[in-house]
Amino acid sequence: MSAHSDTHRAIDAVWRIESAKLIAGLARIVRDVGVAEELAQDALLVALERWPESGVPDNPGAWLMATAKHRAIDHVRRDKRLAYKHEEIAREIEAQRDTGVDDLDAALDDQVGDDLLRLVFTTCHPVLSTEARVALTLRLLGGLTTVEIARAFLVPEPTIAQRIVRAKRTLTEAHVPFEVPRGAELADRLASVLEVVYLIFNEGYTATSGDAWVRPTLCEDALRLGRILAELMPNESEVHGLVALMEIQTSRLRARVDARGKPVPLLEQNRARWDHVLVHRGLAALARAEALGEALGPYALQAAIAACHARARTREDTDWTRIAALYDALSQVAPSPIVELNRAVAVAMAFGPAAGLEIVDALVSEPLLASYHLLPAVRGDFLVKLGRFDEARAELERAASLTRNDRERELLLERAASCRRSVAGAP
């Protein structure tokens, strides 16, 4: 390995670590994330030119920032709206020269955090489409290249490049301020940020196809973003809730398929294969959400449900009464037929199939679930347990006709057939 390519790999790594802070700090000065990213890229080019000769400096982040700020000054000089900023930046550069790096680090720590938060709220701004938010967040905060994002989402690179260019232009044209929303606006805007992170996560977690290597990295990217957010907004319970949910879900990745690649349902998973480092982190994050003392939001509630499974050493240890109560709370804050169906399952596990059936019967006319195979599958299961085999058979057959999963269809038809035998054999 030549020294030259070693330096290039080191520069890549420095960029990965520093780019978000760099772009965020510059955006505060120039008030435009697009321009900020260009300035940061320019500084990177200077580094690529000089570092192979001079070696990587001791504090590469500060070096990049100083270089970029000098360029920012030129930019600000050209832009009259920003004229007043000129002196401020000059002062910052001066301060950096005069102060020891350590003192400066401490002094700038808060500032860096504030800038990063502003950047998050900008890349997840509702003026952008969801797709644009996802791409821009991964690019500017996650430090991913356009190529990496394209590969992860299985779309051509120019599509992502275009999406990012347009997103930056939209932000400029809409005069989106580089700031953290306050008061009543904060809750909505935070929901938009968390949605972007969870979308990235699910894209990795429920990968449809493609390169096995790439997709789980999206889970890692989302988790990393979530953990960064949790440090930036330690008093927001839903941020910890989302992190907890993602940590616990990720802990099951290894156990979700068997040796032949077949999916393994949660209750049948080998709990020894769960990643207990992540389980532990998830439970700790949930504890932080709960410690804030507010009523739990949708993410924290889903995490609390996941935590019930994570805490149970065997499936028989599962606290279904608590899960049913949590689904009850979830259906209050985020009502949806899917949540209701899940609640029915938990209630049936806790209080018997008749109680579950009562909830499911109320869902039968729900249009959102009209072609959802799990509704008749769940209803059929309850009916079997209640010994109502004729009705059960009809539901299981209906479920089989709705599923697109061959293996699941087989299982459903087998159960339907055994219902017929039970009816025939009944006295």
Added chain:
Amino acid sequence: MRVIVMVKANKESEAGVMPDEKMLTEMGKFNEELVKAGIMLAGEGLQPSSKGARVNFSGSKRTVVDGPFTEAKELVAGFWIWQVKSLDEAIEWAKRCPNPFPEGESELEIRPVFEAEDFGAEFTPELREQEERLRQQIAAQQ
């Protein structure tokens, strides 16, 4: 990817000399940076090997050997588990670590954890069903 970063032991750590306040502060700051960057999964300092034990295997025989053990350089005084994008990123972070034993020689060893191949079977058509379910759930919650 996940890496384990091991802080190698030396004579001081093996003698049970505790880090001074300055080192604790600097290490605390470094740990804080790792947490803020979202890469630190776990990290612990280890007591000297004199407090530990080894279980040796020879065929079906097991022998317990109490510490301390010789060859301080080959022993571990602490470790982190980091979630990083690449070995290079881990190296870059490791370079930013304060020298754990400022008066002498120290070493951090970075070793990637096996995990990627575990995901190999993850991407089956069967899982599409689950994706569908999640998407519906997200859509329904909007």
